[in-house]
Amino acid sequence: MLEIRNLNKIYPGGVHALKDVSFTVEDGEFVVLIGLSGSGKSTLLRCINRLVEPTSGQVIWDGVDITAAAPSELRRIRRQIGMIFQQFNLVKRLSVMTNVLTGRLGYVPAWRSLLNYWTAEEKRMAMANLERVGIADQAWKRADELSGGQQQRVAIARALMQQPRLILADEPVASLDPATSHSVMKYILELNRRDGITVICSLHFLSLARQYGTRIIALRDGHIVFDGKPEEIDDRRFKEIYGEEAVEVEIR
Amino acid sequence: MNEKTPQMRRPFSLKRFVRNVVFLAVAVVVYLYGWKVTEINLGVLIRDVKDIKPLVVDLVRPELMVREEQSRLITYEYPIPCPENFQPKPAEAMGMQLEVKPGCGKADEITVTLRNARPNTSARVEWHFPIGTDQLLVQGTTDENGSLRLRFKRPVATIGGEKGLHGVKITLYWEEGPLRVSDTVKTVADKMVETVFLALMATTFGVIFAMPISFFGARNLMMTTKWGAVVYYLVRLVFNILRSVETLIWAVIFVVWVGIGPFAGVMALTVHSVAALAKLYSEAIESIDPGPIEAITATGASRLQTIIYAVVPQVIPPFIAFTIYRWDINVRMSTVVGLVGGGGIGYILIQYINLLQYRRAAVAMWAIVIVVSAMDYLSGYVREKIV
Ligand SMILES: Nc1ncnc2c1ncn2[C@@H]1O[C@H](COP(=O)(O)OP(=O)(O)O)[C@@H](O)[C@H]1O
Ligand SMILES: [Mg+2]
Numbered sequence: 001m002l003e004i005r006n007l008n009k010i011y012p013g014g015v016h017a018l019k020d021v022s023f024t025v026e027d028g029e030f031v032v033l034i035g036l037s038g039s040g041k042s043t044l045l046r047c048i049n050r051l052v053e054p055t056s057g058q059v060i061w062d063g064v065d066i067t068a069a070a071p072s073e074l075r076r077i078r079r080q081i082g083m084i085f086q087q088f089n090l091v092k093r094l095s096v097m098t099n100v101l102t103g104r105l106g107y108v109p110a111w112r113s114l115l116n117y118w119t120a121e122e123k124r125m126a127m128a129n130l131e132r133v134g135i136a137d138q139a140w141k142r143a144d145e146l147s148g149g150q151q152q153r154v155a156i157a158r159a160l161m162q163q164p165r166l167i168l169a170d171e172p173v174a175s176l177d178p179a180t181s182h183s184v185m186k187y188i189l190e191l192n193r194r195d196g197i198t199v200i201c202s203l204h205f206l207s208l209a210r211q212y213g214t215r216i217i218a219l220r221d222g223h224i225v226f227d228g229k230p231e232e233i234d235d236r237r238f239k240e241i242y243g244e245e246a247v248e249v250e251i252r
Numbered sequence: 253m254n255e256k257t258p259q260m261r262r263p264f265s266l267k268r269f270v271r272n273v274v275f276l277a278v279a280v281v282v283y284l285y286g287w288k289v290t291e292i293n294l295g296v297l298i299r300d301v302k303d304i305k306p307l308v309v310d311l312v313r314p315e316l317m318v319r320e321e322q323s324r325l326i327t328y329e330y331p332i333p334c335p336e337n338f339q340p341k342p343a344e345a346m347g348m349q350l351e352v353k354p355g356c357g358k359a360d361e362i363t364v365t366l367r368n369a370r371p372n373t374s375a376r377v378e379w380h381f382p383i384g385t386d387q388l389l390v391q392g393t394t395d396e397n398g399s400l401r402l403r404f405k406r407p408v409a410t411i412g413g414e415k416g417l418h419g420v421k422i423t424l425y426w427e428e429g430p431l432r433v434s435d436t437v438k439t440v441a442d443k444m445v446e447t448v449f450l451a452l453m454a455t456t457f458g459v460i461f462a463m464p465i466s467f468f469g470a471r472n473l474m475m476t477t478k479w480g481a482v483v484y485y486l487v488r489l490v491f492n493i494l495r496s497v498e499t500l501i502w503a504v505i506f507v508v509w510v511g512i513g514p515f516a517g518v519m520a521l522t523v524h525s526v527a528a529l530a531k532l533y534s535e536a537i538e539s540i541d542p543g544p545i546e547a548i549t550a551t552g553a554s555r556l557q558t559i560i561y562a563v564v565p566q567v568i569p570p571f572i573a574f575t576i577y578r579w580d581i582n583v584r585m586s587t588v589v590g591l592v593g594g595g596g597i598g599y600i601l602i603q604y605i606n607l608l609q610y611r612r613a614a615v616a617m618w619a620i621v622i623v624v625s626a627m628d629y630l631s632g633y634v635r636e637k638i639v
Contacts, residue, residue: 051549083551089544092541104551105561113561
């Protein structure tokens with residue numbers, strides 16, 4: 001169970017990006033975060049694994065206060081939380097295989113990283129994860145030779161190497177075309193359904209959120225303005241989230 | 253015309269006018285003073301063009317090949333004071349005859365006449381003092397009959413006194429036999445090898461030290477913690493100071509420290525290379541895509557692991573490019589650190605010039621042109637292939 005308690009984030013520039021955000025996520029949930037750009041979705045996701053340091057408030061995961069964890073403990077927590085990004089964030093000049101293997105770094109002693117040494121077991125595991133996302137044949141290509149959709153699948157395989165219990169996905173399909181978006185979303189959904197991994201995924205479009213989320217949390221200017229089931233979002237709620245001028249568009 | 257026509261001219265402003273006049277006046281004063289301080293004198297440039305002529309002429313005929321030098325020596329024994337019953341008698345050697353007038357004593361002016369010598373040959377007249385030293389007096393050339401007549405002032409001995417058996421020595425010298433590669437070429441080649449290795453060592457040491465240090469001078473890696481920021485500013489400060497001192501000045505410092513020679517040059521080039529490369533490397537690190545750093549950090553990787561997997565792969569191409577660029581600079585600089593005693597080709601170039609041996613200096617200069625452009629071409633080729 002993940003508990004967010006009164007989370008606040010004020011950036012050095014003075015932007016108050018999260019305002020007293022509190023909610024609880026049960027194990028196995030697929031939570032979709034929505035909101036206009038600038039509403040604080042990325043900040044919230046990064047506060048959970050402390051890529052962004054919260055200004056105040058707590059993030060408690062299975063009774064452990066992540067916000068109070070010392071550096072070495074934080075790393076042990078992080079390795080159980082996979083993260084997927086809008087820009088994929090692969091290391092472009094490295095092979096697909098090495099990119100996937102880096103998902104294992106949290107479990108590997110530093111001297112092995114200095115030598116770039118990976119065990120046969122780790123390589124086998126990387127291959128299995130690449131197979132799972134359907135791109136085992138691309139393993140020895142340079143990461144930047146792959147298409148956007150393929151790169152995001154590499155990123156999913158990298159996250160799987162962590163054997164995560166939680167996945168944070170920050171607009172994972174915002175840089176992809178609609179057809180590719182669905183194929184990537186299906187892989188993320190499968191991690192949730194088949195492996196029971198809890199997923200918190202921010203999405204730009206409500207139509208995608210309705211399709212994949214079992215629960216939707218909406219942010220506006222750093223506040224939670226909605227927390228409930230997708231079907232509860234009617235016209236009035238939609239305008240509360242996206243503003244009066246917005247119209248819902250469909251992504252197929 | 254309607255009244256809405258915009259004004260075509262900017263309205264006059266007294267403030268701007270005064271500012272422009274002041275600016276102009278300051279500029280005039282600055283340049284007048286600059287002209288005076290730097291002693292610019294275009295007249296000299298034209299008047300003394302003849303002084304540069306021997307250098308330019310010799311530059312196009314470097315001393316590459318020489319023939320064996322042959323010489324013949326004849327010596328006339330010249331006593332001071334004149335012995336009693338002195339009978340003037342010419343000296344003879346190898347068929348040559350040398351007559352000296354007057355043949356003894358403290359004469360002011362002396363005339364020497366050489367006969368039956370090799371025709372059209374350079375000759376050098378030296379005075380031999382009783383203590384064993386020689387002094388060059390005049391040079392000349394024998395005529396087609398092998399004769400030569402020269403007048404000169406008798407040199408006065410500064411040490412050892414006048415009394416004793418002096419000598420008038422005439423050396424005829426000419427080149428003969430097959431052409432062979434000159435010793436100058438060998439010396440220059442030797443020094444050129446030293447020069448290139450000087451650049452190689454300095455660049456290598458520069459890379460070895462600059463690479464690890466550059467990570468501490470990269471804002472994006474260091475600004476995450478307070479102590480990181482302190483280290484960052486310190487590293488930047490030290491390298492800005494080191495970089496502001498030119499390589500030649502470092503060479504002067506190291507010549508004082510470790511003595512004249514290539515080691516001083518290596519040290520000078522290394523110090524400047526470390527500082528310059530560290531700055532370039534740091535900037536390369538600062539301009540990488542932060543996304544992979546975020547992603548690798550999120551996997552639970554340590555700081556070191558994040559740098560190895562997210563930073564290093566991204567900075568390899570710019571690091572190689574900057575290293576080649578530095579190698580270029582170091583090859584150039586290694587040819588001049590010798591001017592102040594730092595070893596390499598510059599060291600002998602300045603010696604040849606000081607001894608007015610322009611044909612030898614020409615060999616060194618052409619060697620520099622060839623090697624520097626060859627290295628330029630080579631690094632351009634490598635850059636194209638790798639980056
Ligand atoms: N590193 C940062 N420094 C300062 N302000 C930031 C930073 N990152 C985000 N913000 C600001 O915080 C607010 C929330 O941004 P973000 O979390 O990226 O929103 P979203 O992901 O929903 O688009 C925005 O106003 C943004 O400008
Ligand atoms: Mg965002």
